Amino acid sequence: MTVKVKVKDLSIIYDNGDGVRDVNLDIYENEILTLLGPSGCGKTTILRAIGGFNKVTQGSILIDDQEITNLEPEDRPTGMVFQGYNLWPHMSVYDNLAFGLKLRKVKKVEIKEKIKNVLDLVKLPGIEKKYPAQLSGGQQQRVAIARSILLEPAVLLLDEPFSALDAKIRQEMRLELKRIQQDLNLTVVFVTHDQEEAMSISDRIVVMDKGHISQLGTPNEIYDNPQSQYVASFIGAMNFLPTETGQTMAIRLEDVLVGPASMYEQKAEVEAIMLVGHYAILSLKTQNNQHLQSYVTRTESAKYLEGDAISYQIAKYQMYDKKEALQ
Numbered sequence: 440m441t442v443k444v445k446v447k448d449l450s451i452i453y454d455n456g457d458g459v460r461d462v463n464l465d466i467y468e469n470e471i472l473t474l475l476g477p478s479g480c481g482k483t484t485i486l487r488a489i490g491g492f493n494k495v496t497q498g499s500i501l502i503d504d505q506e507i508t509n510l511e512p513e514d515r516p517t518g519m520v521f522q523g524y525n526l527w528p529h530m531s532v533y534d535n536l537a538f539g540l541k542l543r544k545v546k547k548v549e550i551k552e553k554i555k556n557v558l559d560l561v562k563l564p565g566i567e568k569k570y571p572a573q574l575s576g577g578q579q580q581r582v583a584i585a586r587s588i589l590l591e592p593a594v595l596l597l598d599e600p601f602s603a604l605d606a607k608i609r610q611e612m613r614l615e616l617k618r619i620q621q622d623l624n625l626t627v628v629f630v631t632h633d634q635e636e637a638m639s640i641s642d643r644i645v646v647m648d649k650g651h652i653s654q655l656g657t658p659n660e661i662y663d664n665p666q667s668q669y670v671a672s673f674i675g676a677m678n679f680l681p682t683e684t685g686q687t688m689a690i691r692l693e694d695v696l697v698g699p700a701s702m703y704e705q706k707a708e709v710e711a712i713m714l715v716g717h718y719a720i721l722s723l724k725t726q727n728n729q730h731l732q733s734y735v736t737r738t739e740s741a742k743y744l745e746g747d748a749i750s751y752q753i754a755k756y757q758m759y760d761k762k763e764a765l766q
């Protein structure tokens with residue numbers, strides 16, 4: 440795999456001491472790499488540094504083996520889309536899209552052609568004459584992405600681009616982005632604090648915690664093998680049970696198998712049944728008064744009532760040292 444962006448020993452320390460420290464990261468060509476973590480963990484700081492919007496305290500950033508650490512944003516082969524839609528409200532979609540191309544002295548007929556093609560790509564054909572205020576949030580964000588793509592960046596940087604959109608449009612936009620990225624073979628660095636979003640669009644995810652990388656891996660690697668309790672708590676749903684040895688046992692909800700009272704060795708009582716669309720979450724109280732949750736199908740959930748005696752088995756779990764505080 441070709442390394443497109445290399446982040447080497449990068450530290451960015453703000454005046455108040457916050458920031459990111461000693462970040463090392465290789466981003467491959469044609470991948471969507473997501474920086475994921477809670478607010479303030481340093482995702483945006485890294486993304487902005489790649490785009491040239493943050494002063495680097497130490498370390499370097501290379502794109503296609505060329506050092507770009509101190510270049511101005513406009514001199515880098517990157518395109519950035521921010522949280523808001525950042526279209527110019529007084530300009531038509533056409534003028535918004537044409538702006539960067541005109542600066543690059545692209546010929547008028549060519550600009551027209553490129554804008555037509557990119558609007559087809561983001562599935563908004565024929566909206567050249569509209570103004571941003573006449574578009575929905577999702578449409579505006581597609582235009583913002585189209586504007587970045589038009590300049591053919593080597594790397595597309597997206598900072599929570601869908602966070603202002605409602606859940607359904609957000610999901611559609613994820614699929615759209617994945618399609619566009621594959622159509623154009625783009626290298627994308629994506630920032631989000633939404634683990635579901637990260638899981639669904641990324642080739643690889645960087646889970647961040649307080650200015651450093653906690654874990655880097657494919658969505659499956661991170662889901663199946665979280666290397667710390669912090670990562671385990673951040674990705675997907677988990678049961679955390681304290682053990683007698685002072686460690687914490689982490690169990691995915693799908694790894695708690697439940698059945699009638701005689702089925703498994705471990706016994707429990709049904710505390711609550713919560714329907715969540717096509718499946719349900721069964722809450723159990725174990726014999727030593729611990730609480731466990733399990734995913735069951737709707738059909739399965741209909742077999743139980745609160746207070747029923749049932750049995751369970753833990754199919755898979757991981758142990759973490761208690762020393763590591765849950766965040």
Ligand SMILES: Nc1ncnc2c1ncn2[C@@H]1O[C@H](COP(=O)(O)OP(=O)(O)OP(=O)(O)O)[C@@H](O)[C@H]1O
Binds near residue numbers: 482
């Ligand atoms: N310009 C700045 N000056 C001082 N501190 C800053 C500045 N920008 C960010 N920080 C601090 O640096 C840390 C990392 O911030 P950053 O914006 O990168 O986090 P984030 O993970 O992107 O968070 P969010 O999801 O809220 O955007 C935070 O503690 C933040 O308060």
